[in-house]
Amino acid sequence: MISRKKNSTAPPDLQVCETFHAAIELIGKRWSGAVISVLMKGANRFKDLRDSIPGVSDRLLIERLKDLEEAGIISRTVLPSRPPQVTYNLTDKGRALTPVLEAISTWGHAWNK
Amino acid sequence: MISRKKNSTAPPDLQVCETFHAAIELIGKRWSGAVISVLMKGANRFKDLRDSIPGVSDRLLIERLKDLEEAGIISRTVLPSRPPQVTYNLTDKGRALTPVLEAISTWGHAWNK
Numbered sequence: 001m002i003s004r005k006k007n008s009t010a011p012p013d014l015q016v017c018e019t020f021h022a023a024i025e026l027i028g029k030r031w032s033g034a035v036i037s038v039l040m041k042g043a044n045r046f047k048d049l050r051d052s053i054p055g056v057s058d059r060l061l062i063e064r065l066k067d068l069e070e071a072g073i074i075s076r077t078v079l080p081s082r083p084p085q086v087t088y089n090l091t092d093k094g095r096a097l098t099p100v101l102e103a104i105s106t107w108g109h110a111w112n113k
Numbered sequence: 114m115i116s117r118k119k120n121s122t123a124p125p126d127l128q129v130c131e132t133f134h135a136a137i138e139l140i141g142k143r144w145s146g147a148v149i150s151v152l153m154k155g156a157n158r159f160k161d162l163r164d165s166i167p168g169v170s171d172r173l174l175i176e177r178l179k180d181l182e183e184a185g186i187i188s189r190t191v192l193p194s195r196p197p198q199v200t201y202n203l204t205d206k207g208r209a210l211t212p213v214l215e216a217i218s219t220w221g222h223a224w225n226k
Binding site for chain 1: 126127128129130132133134135136137138140141142143145146147150151154155156161164165166167185206209210212213214215216217218219220221222223224225226
């Protein structure tokens, strides 16, 4: 039933926008939204992040924090205390996601009660 | 370095909101955002969806369309033609995602050029 013609493409005005697609795949990656949301609420230590997100494993949280740091959404600071204390904070790029998270929250509460 | 105390929890005001989390995990699932975006642009046949989203496989597109239908975000209509024609459309709940997609697009274009 489903065949793919070579070089078939939809009209240009229907094509998914690559910039949009990259953005939603980045922030939609499993646990990313939760991490960003909890950082916005003021958590900034690993333990607080982990305890604020039920179900996330240490391994996946570490992985996702690295992804978000590489994407420029969070920064990681190591304080030279004993033992060293690590904190995570949203960058300007990360804080600029506030309207996105608000829109998702509004939609969620309206339609997925 | 990382130890998890039994029953440790973050202060209630830091906890991730479950409704928000479920919403971002749903629309952030791989290809979901692209599919919703392309439906918003007016595509409604399987072929058009597939051709509008470079890189998606038939199998994953079928799977994601089923997920979105189960979540009440899209509807699937089978027209009694020969051969039967299947179309996909956003429901009210799906169209209500417009502000979410707009916010993501705005952020993407501002920060991921």
